[in-house]
Amino acid sequence: MVTIYDIAQKANVSAMTVSKVINNTGRISEQTRKRVKKVMEELNYVPNSNARSLVLQQTQILSLLITDITNPFYTSLARGAEDSAKKLGYRLLFGNSDEDYDKEQDYVDMILSTRVDGVLFAPAGDHSLKHLEKLRAHNIPFVILDRAVPGIESDIVLGDSKQGARNLVEYLIGLGHRRIALVNGSLDVSTARLRYEGYAEALQLHGISLDDELVVHKSYREYKGEDQLERLLKHPAPPTAIFAANNFLAVGVINALRKRGIRVPEDMSVVCFDDLDLSSALDPFLTVAAQPAYQFGAMGIQLLVERIQGSAVPEPRKLILPSELVIRSSAKIFATE
Amino acid sequence: MVTIYDIAQKANVSAMTVSKVINNTGRISEQTRKRVKKVMEELNYVPNSNARSLVLQQTQILSLLITDITNPFYTSLARGAEDSAKKLGYRLLFGNSDEDYDKEQDYVDMILSTRVDGVLFAPAGDHSLKHLEKLRAHNIPFVILDRAVPGIESDIVLGDSKQGARNLVEYLIGLGHRRIALVNGSLDVSTARLRYEGYAEALQLHGISLDDELVVHKSYREYKGEDQLERLLKHPAPPTAIFAANNFLAVGVINALRKRGIRVPEDMSVVCFDDLDLSSALDPFLTVAAQPAYQFGAMGIQLLVERIQGSAVPEPRKLILPSELVIRSSAKIFATE
DNA sequence: CAACATAGGGTTATCGATAACCCTAAACTT
DNA sequence: AAGTTTAGGGTTATCGATAACCCTATGTTG
Incomplete structure (x- = not known):
């Protein structure tokens, strides 16, 4: 060389x-x-940037850790982060934790040993606390994305999960639904908790009592959750609508329903959080609370760089991006015969 | 530290x-x-891996350059590469060229200055030659993915574009179609040329003369190509089926058709290369030639690491992965009234 | 018991680039 | 004309880790 x-x-x-x-x-x-x-x-x-980094004690590299590279939410987010990083003169090191704490751990170690200047961190869940604390112990600036982690204070970019969930559920209620099920992500993820709260709040606001039998918690990545769905459907008073806490769950739910000959929306209304990009472009079917994914990434990088360069206020900043209710055709009016 | x-x-x-x-x-x-x-x-x-790399003259980092992070083909490929790299003890540095030669150039420079051990390179097109030559001049081992680049010999993992295209077009012909349009990617991308060849070959094999008026070349990323589509539809003898050279083009085409009140498949059959993952899971609609995207990444890394470690034969290796014809419902029998 | 081997660990130079400081000749001052 | 700047560049140490070699106290052997 x-x-x-x-x-x-x-x-x-x-x-x-x-x-x-x-x-x-x-x-x-x-x-x-x-x-x-x-x-x-x-x-x-x-x-040779290795030699350069060694003496300069900085790399001009930022790391982006996402939890699922196959989810359009995160790929859009990645695009936003990439564009923003490039504009600010940083390179971006991607990592994909696959919603797996062990992989996340590995990436954190890699991040530390690479001596990146900062990290954009979409945590797998509450147990990511350990990893964030490790970053903090090493004085690596980071911005958390999408999911809050109890126990850690930092700059963070979140969607408004509670509001989005309320909007979706109120929309269903407005259509006449009273028995509304929630197929949620794991409860050790903050967005799942908030979406649950939003769901509960909407029900309460409209005088509908919450039936825990209608609530299922699993993983955001579960494509098929036949088992628990079975339970919902076998309920003496089965739901007439399902709120899926993210896009993948919605796809899983719809497929499972169809397999049983239950049509959407004729026999069952379905709505969810997060859009599906290509699917929605091809077939504007799912009614969703769409989040500005690209903005998550772009804003995250911006906050991070401000933090690195010291131009940010010392206090942790919290950015909450609203979601947009996009009404399409996967839910329909429920009328008691 | x-x-x-x-x-x-x-x-x-x-x-x-x-x-x-x-x-x-x-x-x-x-x-x-x-x-x-x-x-x-x-x-x-x-x-500190920078210090380590400096003296060892190797980084244990591989770089993966893809052309479109929002395309499910590439995200699946990335997953494959990631899994495979991790298994072999390498870290992975992602880059996304956005089908843009300038961005690609930037990433190549970044790759060189990072002193990665090897590169998995999905070229934007024929003009990527310059970038590959640069890698070669610096003795960085690389494996090309998905698209061949004339003028460069190297290990490469390709799909069988010609065969896949033939299969799709012959399928359409089998349904009775004779006027079949091709909405292709840019001709400076090898896969576009091969898909064109496959298309032409299928027509010829069945005694259908090729009408260049029915062939449109644009970019693989063009979501909407209303203009040229217009030309196709205004043709005195308009097509009854359209073969889109990739998933994004298909979505663009279908949307443009629908906007004009042309239904798929009732009024127009549409098939394409590459699957849509979530869309197909939600709504198994598009008939496609599906490529084993995950394998592209996994095999690519494997070839690359063998090359790096010197356990590969000196000659360039070429891996051709077949695509699978997945028949769904976006194309239907054409019968002259 | 002298000669030698070995376990266990230390010294020094090096990777490539940069910061901090130094040096010299020409240009400028008063 | 002597002192002072300044342009233009060079010297040396340093970042953190490792390779290659060296050193010393035991243990081993004939």
Whole structure:
């Protein structure tokens, strides 16, 4: 590999001079500068950022840790983060924890050993606390995305899960539904708790008593949850509508319903959190609370960089992005015959 | 940040001894080893991989460059690559070129300056040649994914675009279609050329003359290509079926058709390359040639690591993964009234 | 018991780049 | 004309880790 020393030798200057040319620091005559640059091009020089990071004690790399690269919510978020990072002069190191604490752990170690300047962290759940504390212990600035983690205070970008859930459920209630089921994510994820609260609140507000038999908690990644769905459907007074706490759960639910010959929305209304992008483009079917995923990433990077550069207020900042109720056709009016 | 020197001091040994403990090299008594390890834990030591890479001249990082992170084909591919890399003890640095040569260029420079051990490269198109040559000039091993680039010989993992296209078009022909349009990607992408060839071959095989008026070339990312679609539809003898060269194009085409009140498949049959994952899970509608995206990534990493470790034959290896014709309901029998 | 091997660990140079400081000749001051 | 700036660049130490080699006290052997 070509180093500044090779350049220096061929250009008949010292390595330091080359470094100064590269970084535009110090005093270098126009003539020397040109000569050095020419040699750099001839030899196809590319600086070694490892060496650079070592002495500078900074990498110009940010890390983005997401929990599911196959979920359009996170890929849009990633796009937002990428664009924003590039604009601010940072490179982005992606990681995908797969909603798995162990993988998350591995990525945290990798992040630490890479000495990234900051981390955009979408936690798998409450047990991510340990990992965030580790980052903090090492003084790595981070911004949390999408899910709050009890026990840690930091800059954070969240969606309004409670409000979004309320909107969806109130919409269903407005359609005449009274028996509304919730297929939720795991309760050790903050958004699942809030979506549950929003659900409960909407019911209460409309004088509908909460029936815990109609609530199912599983993982946000569960495509199929036939078992528990079975329980819902076998209920003496089965639901007429289902609120799925995210896009994947909705797809799982709908497929499971169809497999049983239950049509959506004719026999069962279904709504959910998060949009499906391509699916919705192709077939605007699901009624959803759509979150501004791209903004999550873009704003997250912005907060992070402000934090790194010290231009942020010392207090943790909390950004709550509203979701938008997009009414399509997966829910319909419920009328008692 | 804690370094091996801090550990060394507190454990009353030399830095070298710490290094030996970390890497399990040299001779260290069990007692010392334990003492050092204990101190490492106490101080929460994490090795600095920049320093490590600098002296070792290798990073244990592989880079994955994809062209569109929002396309499920590439996210599945990424998952495959990630799993495979992790298994082989490498970290993965993602990059997303957005089908943009300039962004690709930036990522190549970043890759070079990071001194990654190897690159999994999904090129934006033929003009990626320059970037691949740059990698080669710097002796960075790489494996090309999905799209061949004329002028460069290397390990490569491809789908069978020609065969897949033939299968799709022959399927349409089997349904009775004779006027079949092709909405293709840009011709400076190898897969687009091959899909065109497959299309042409299928027509010829069945004695249907190729009408260039029915072929449109644009970008794989174009969601809406109303203009050229207009041309197709205004044709004196308009097509009865459309073969879209990838998933995004298909979605664009279908939306444009619907906007004009043309129903799929009743008024127009549509098939395409690549599946839509969630969309297909929710609504198994599009008839597609599905590619084993996960395998692209997994196999790519495997070839790459073999190349890096020198366990591969010197000759470039070419892996062609077949696609699978998945018949659903976006195409129907065409009968002349 | 002298000669030698070995366990256990330390020294020093090095990877590539940069910060901090130093040096010299020409230009400028008064 | 002597002192002072300044342009233009060079020297040296350093970041954190490791390779290659060296050192010393035991243990082993004939």
